[in-house]
Amino acid sequence: MRLHLRDDVGPEGWVFHPPRAEYGYGPARLAVGPDAIDVWLKPGVDASIARLLVLGPGLAGVLANRVPVIHGTTLRTAVGDVVLVGPSGMGKSSFSAAWIRRGARLVADDIAALDGRCVRPGPPRLKLWEDGIAALGLDGAARARIHPEHAKFGVAVPGVDSAAPVARIVLIERGEGSARVSPAEAHGLLLANHRLPGILTPEAQVRWLHAMAALARDVPVWRVCLPGPLDALDGLVASFEASG
């Protein structure tokens, strides 16, 4: 795998070539292919933005052509390893923090790289907004700002040393109510969850299809609607654990 730091920004702006996926944030751009991550930075840009792009979508994209990668956060809970899946901003991190506050440990944040039915453990750090840190009582935890312009932080949380089979997958949505979805529906929902479908090689696409089918058959998948206020999450976690 190659990491290129590029400075060939032409007057026309950023130029990319398929089949790479493109990411950008203001003064930085990222292109991810099966074997390479290219990063373009405008002069003077804060290095943390490049780090965020490379370690987030960059590595997730490269990894996705090697193993199936779900866009989700995995926790080791009282009911086993649970993968929380949902679009960015839907509340995965806040829900995770509420669960960690009740004793869960973090397996991996945001990237669930599968090894069979297990998620490989990642760094024990959870990305949280400042209000989430305060509301969830994690003020005392070690933290580092992950972006110079946003109050989002990497917060140190309890992690795990070894992988364990996924016991449940939770698809997070807004609204009210929770329900288990059928395996066939779960398969479609999991397939649609891929963060970077455009960069997968044909072999990786086929691997992804079969990996999600195996999970949908073997692992209970729940659709859980999160309430808006952060203080309601504790009750939701408790009821979810009680549901078995």
Next chain:
Amino acid sequence: MSAPRYRVAEGVASTDVDGEVTILDPRSGLYFGLEDVGADIWVLLAEARSVAEVCDALLERYDVDRSECAADVQGLVDELVGRRLVEVLPGA
């Protein structure tokens, strides 16, 4: 010359979860779904078969008129061929 035979196109992948078939065309990255009789037809097309041979197998499972079955199978097969998910093998 015998009737053409049909078979799942090379490189196209599929999987079955609870009787619902999901088909992936890696060339386009698109997914397609089939259920019920459509899923049965897809599974039968893992091997090269004519429409009549597909109907032979379906008539053992479903109570349906042969001519109606043949028309429905031909319709689905034509759509799958149009999407390049199934290939046509000329009759002998």
